[in-house]
Every structure is written in structure tokens, then in C-alpha cells.
Amino acid sequence: MNDNFTEEITPLLIEWRRTLHQNPELGFMEYYTTYRIGKELEKLGFIIHVGVDALESASRMGVPDEPLLTEQENKALHWGVEESWMEKMRGGNTGVVAIWDAEKNGEHIGFRFDIDALPIKETDAKDHFPSNHGFRSQEDGVMHACGHDGHTAIGLGLAHFIAQYNDSLTGRYTLIFQPAEEGGRGAKAITDKGWLDEVDQFYTGHIGINPYPVGTIAATTRGFLASTKLNAHFKGVASHAGMKPEEGKNALLAAATAATQLYAIPRHSGGPTRINVGKMSAGSGRNIIPEASYLEIETRGETKEINRYVLEEAKRTLHAAAMMHDVEVMIDFVGETEEIECDDSLITTITEACQSSNYVTEVLPFAKVSGSEDASFMTNTVQNNGGKATYMLFGTELPYGHHHPAFDYQETVISVAVDAYIHILKGGMSHE
Structure with a gap:
């Protein structure tokens, strides 16, 4: 076996990363991205499942409105996506699941890679x-x-x-290229299709999060929170603010009341909680009582039960704010994650496997994190069916944090992550 594989493929890794970076797509609109991934896997001989064949369409959350989907579909066709591929993806059914069977007895190993971008304008600073x-x-x-x-x-x-x-391989391999990770929207749709039901070992992970040196990886993580994403739409009555203010029902005030009072939800003694109002829009002019307003909100908790507490309190607060200002409120649920508890037994597996890596210099047993991850649906399904699962971190310097317009990472971390996964696979290879 050629131990220089990672070194030899590194130029391709960089090329793929930069091409994708130039052509980012938001969740459930990753048409071009899905196509590029699928064509590469098809060329290698994987059995691929694309779009409606890869995910349970009805399980998607927070799917963009039809005009946005159509606009992105037309753009992807212009970029060269074949019509036969687009037919499987139309309506926001993106993502690829690739299967490889070595046709020798062995474990079924799954990997997940998220593919979506964010609604952020990238900086054009010269030092970026x-x-x-x-x-x-x-x-x-x-x-x-x-x-x-x-x-x-x-x-x-x-x-x-x-x-x-x-x-040299044994067993089966499932590689999941998942859409719409941002906002916790895509993993459940993949999971509900059944791809994780028979997986014995499951690995996924993230570049960065904690700014470790390149070469340092964490075998497991601790601290991901269960989360729910929701949008609240307040509907009031417009009126002239000077001549007939009493006839108006102010949706803006309802949203503002809700936004401030959501932060007053009591903490929970059972573990950490979070709440955030990330977006508010309302009104059409200074002399008009606002008839509509809109909030984007998320709740988080250490466990599903604690998150459910925050969620129920958030819903109660939204309804109370609407009642206070005599307006209506509609709540849409657009994303969800669960907590993740990695299998500590995989720490030894990963540490021993990476000892012979020329790229991995240190394996931390775990890293403390926060935030949320919809890969939780995948890890929990594998574990509930008797398998083992973990969420890893791959170290890199972070000049700016995640979700920042100047976010970037050291590209050498890509080779480190590939080499780590390769050495994990080598641990189960045939050496005949």
C-alpha cells in the first residue's frame, strides 16, 4: 500500500476546496455542489443516490420558498448541471449518498460530510x-x-x-454528503431514509471550532446542545398612525415585546440553556401602524428534555406577546438537533490508528464544544441500533471565527483529516 496517498492527493483536495468555495450554495439549494460531488463519485465507481433517492423529502425542515429554489435551479443549469440530474433534485432535494461494498466480510462504516454554505457576504480584504x-x-x-x-x-x-x-478493504462504506446542516435542517431527512440503520461505526467531524494547531485532532467532542429553530409571524392591522392609531394592531410591538421577554426565560437547573433572537423585521413606514412582523429564533438545551423546556417557554412567551397587543401569531418550526454523546471506546481506536500517520501529530481524547449539530440524528440512530459513533475536530488556526465574513482556515487541515480517516480505515483492513 502506498503510504504517500495523502501527499499525492493533496493538490486535488485544494482544487476541490477552492472550486466549491467560489461556488457556494445555501441549504437545500446545493444543486451544483451535489452535481460536482456525484459526478466525481460516479467516476470512481461508487453506487450513488442523489436528491430524492438520498433523502426523505417530507422530513426536510426549513426548505426555501419556491421562487428561491427555481432561481438557484436555473443558475445551476447555467453552470452546467445536467437536466437528468436536476430532475432528481428539483424542489430542494439535494445531497448525495455513496455506497461502496468491498464484497468481503467486515463492518459497515459510515461517514458524513456537510456541503452547504451561509448567507454571508465574503470580505474582499486583501489579507483574506x-x-x-x-x-x-x-x-x-x-x-x-x-x-x-x-x-x-x-x-x-x-x-x-x-x-x-x-x-485491501473489507465490509461496506457509506459516505453521506449532507445538505442543509446550517440551521439543523438536513440530517434528519437523510437519517429517515434509513442509511444509518445498519452502520457499525460512524464518523463525522468539523474543521476548526477550537483553534488547535494543524495536526492536532480530537477523537470525540463533548457539549453539543439539542436545539430547535423557529420562525414567528405576527399579524396585526395597519392604520394611520396620526389619524386612527386606535384602529391599528401593532405587530411590531408584539415582536419587540416577544424579543425582549424571550431572554427572560428562567435558566434550567438540569443543565445549560440558550435562547437567541437572530432576526427581526417589521413595518413599512413611520406613519403606519405595522400590520406584520417576523422573528427568527432558536432554543438550545443540554438535553432534548431541557431544550423542550426552553421551547415550550418560548412558545408561551410568543403567544402572550401576541395576546398583549391583540395580534395573531403563527409559529413555523424550521430546524432541529439533538444532543451528541460520543462513544469513548473510539478514543483508543482513533488514537492507535493515527500513531503511524505522518499528518496527525496529536490526538486529544475529547474537545469541549458548544453550539449544536444535526449530525446528532445520525450518531444517535447508529448508537440506538448497537453501533458506535463519534464527532471529531480537526485543528487549524482561526484568524476569524466561524460564520464571520473573513472566516478562513489553514488548507493543510484538509490533508490531516483525510489522513486521519484513512488510518481509521486501515485499522480494519485486510493484510493478506
């Missing part, structure tokens, strides 16, 4: 690496500001290894 190396986002207001371009490149690198070393 993508800007001064010619691969800044070409989509105004859309950016890979969380490293998913690198995650996708990692998955493709691992796929190349599997295809090249099939003769």
Missing part, C-alpha cells in the same frame, strides 16, 4: 486568503464561512482512497 489567491465567493451574499467546502473535499479524498485500495 481566498481573496488574494483568487477563489473568493462569486455569489454575492453567500459564503462558505464554516468550512463545509473543506469537509466536502475531505469526503472526496476519502472516496478516492476507498476506490484505489478496494482490494
Whole structure:
């Protein structure tokens, strides 16, 4: 077996990352991204499932409105996506699941890589690496500001290894390129399709989050929170603010009342909780009583039960604010995650496997994190069916944090992650 595989494929990893970075797409609109991934996997000989064949369409959450989907579909067709591929993806059914069977008895190992970008305008500052190396986002207001371009490149690198070393492999491999991770919207749709039901070991992870040196990885993580994402629409009555203010029902005030009072939800003694109002819009003019307003909200808790407490209190607060101002409120649920508890037994597996890596310099047993991850649906399904699962971190310097317009990472971390996964696979390889 060629121990230089990672070194040899690194130029391709960088090329894939930069191409994807230039062409970012938001969740459930990753048509071009899905196509590029699928064509590469098809060329390698994987059995691929795309779009409606890869996910349970009815389980998607927070699907964009039809005009946005149509606009992105037309753009992707212009970028070269074949019509036959688009037919499987139309309406926001994106993502790829790739299957490889080595046709020798062994474990079923699954990997997940998220592929979506964020609604952020990327900086054009000269000291921003993508800007001064010619691969800044070409989509105004859309950016890979969380490293998913690198995650996708990692998955493709691992796929190349599997295809090249099939003769030494045993068991089955499922590679999941998941849409709409941002906002906790896509993983459940993949999970509900059944891809994780028979997986024995499941690995996923993230570039960065904690700013470790390149070469340092964490075998497990602790601290991801269960979360619910919701949108609240207040509907009031418009009226002239000077002549007939008493006839108006002010939706803006209802939203403002809700926004401030949501932060007054008592903490929970059972564990950490979070609440955030991330967006508010309302009104049409200074002399008009606002008839409509809109909030984007998220709740979080250490467990599903604690998050449910925050969620129920949030719903009660929203309804109370609406009642106070005599307006209506509609609540849409647009995303969800569960907590993650990694299998500590995989710490030894990963640490021992990476001892011979020329790229991994240190394996931390765990990293403390916060935030939320919809890969939780996948890890929990694997564990509930008797398998083992973990969420890893791959260290890199972070000049700016995730979801920042100047976010970037050291590209060498992509090779580190590929090599770590390769060495995990090597631990279960045939050595005949």
C-alpha cells in the first residue's frame, strides 16, 4: 500500500476546496455542489443516490420558498448541471449518498460530510486568503464561512482512497454528503431514509471550532446542545398612525415585546440553556401602524428534555406577546438537533490508528464544544441500533471565527483529516 496517498492527493483536495468555495450554495439549494460531488463519485465507481433517492423529502425542515429554489435551479443549469440530474433534485432535494461494498466480510462504516454554505457576504480584504489567491465567493451574499467546502473535499479524498485500495478493504462504506446542516435542517431527512440503520461505526467531524494547531485532532467532542429553530409571524392591522392609531394592531410591538421577554426565560437547573433572537423585521413606514412582523429564533438545551423546556417557554412567551397587543401569531418550526454523546471506546481506536500517520501529530481524547449539530440524528440512530459513533475536530488556526465574513482556515487541515480517516480505515483492513 502506498503510504504517500495523502501527499499525492493533496493538490486535488485544494482544487476541490477552492472550486466549491467560489461556488457556494445555501441549504437545500446545493444543486451544483451535489452535481460536482456525484459526478466525481460516479467516476470512481461508487453506487450513488442523489436528491430524492438520498433523502426523505417530507422530513426536510426549513426548505426555501419556491421562487428561491427555481432561481438557484436555473443558475445551476447555467453552470452546467445536467437536466437528468436536476430532475432528481428539483424542489430542494439535494445531497448525495455513496455506497461502496468491498464484497468481503467486515463492518459497515459510515461517514458524513456537510456541503452547504451561509448567507454571508465574503470580505474582499486583501489579507483574506481566498481573496488574494483568487477563489473568493462569486455569489454575492453567500459564503462558505464554516468550512463545509473543506469537509466536502475531505469526503472526496476519502472516496478516492476507498476506490484505489478496494482490494485491501473489507465490509461496506457509506459516505453521506449532507445538505442543509446550517440551521439543523438536513440530517434528519437523510437519517429517515434509513442509511444509518445498519452502520457499525460512524464518523463525522468539523474543521476548526477550537483553534488547535494543524495536526492536532480530537477523537470525540463533548457539549453539543439539542436545539430547535423557529420562525414567528405576527399579524396585526395597519392604520394611520396620526389619524386612527386606535384602529391599528401593532405587530411590531408584539415582536419587540416577544424579543425582549424571550431572554427572560428562567435558566434550567438540569443543565445549560440558550435562547437567541437572530432576526427581526417589521413595518413599512413611520406613519403606519405595522400590520406584520417576523422573528427568527432558536432554543438550545443540554438535553432534548431541557431544550423542550426552553421551547415550550418560548412558545408561551410568543403567544402572550401576541395576546398583549391583540395580534395573531403563527409559529413555523424550521430546524432541529439533538444532543451528541460520543462513544469513548473510539478514543483508543482513533488514537492507535493515527500513531503511524505522518499528518496527525496529536490526538486529544475529547474537545469541549458548544453550539449544536444535526449530525446528532445520525450518531444517535447508529448508537440506538448497537453501533458506535463519534464527532471529531480537526485543528487549524482561526484568524476569524466561524460564520464571520473573513472566516478562513489553514488548507493543510484538509490533508490531516483525510489522513486521519484513512488510518481509521486501515485499522480494519485486510493484510493478506
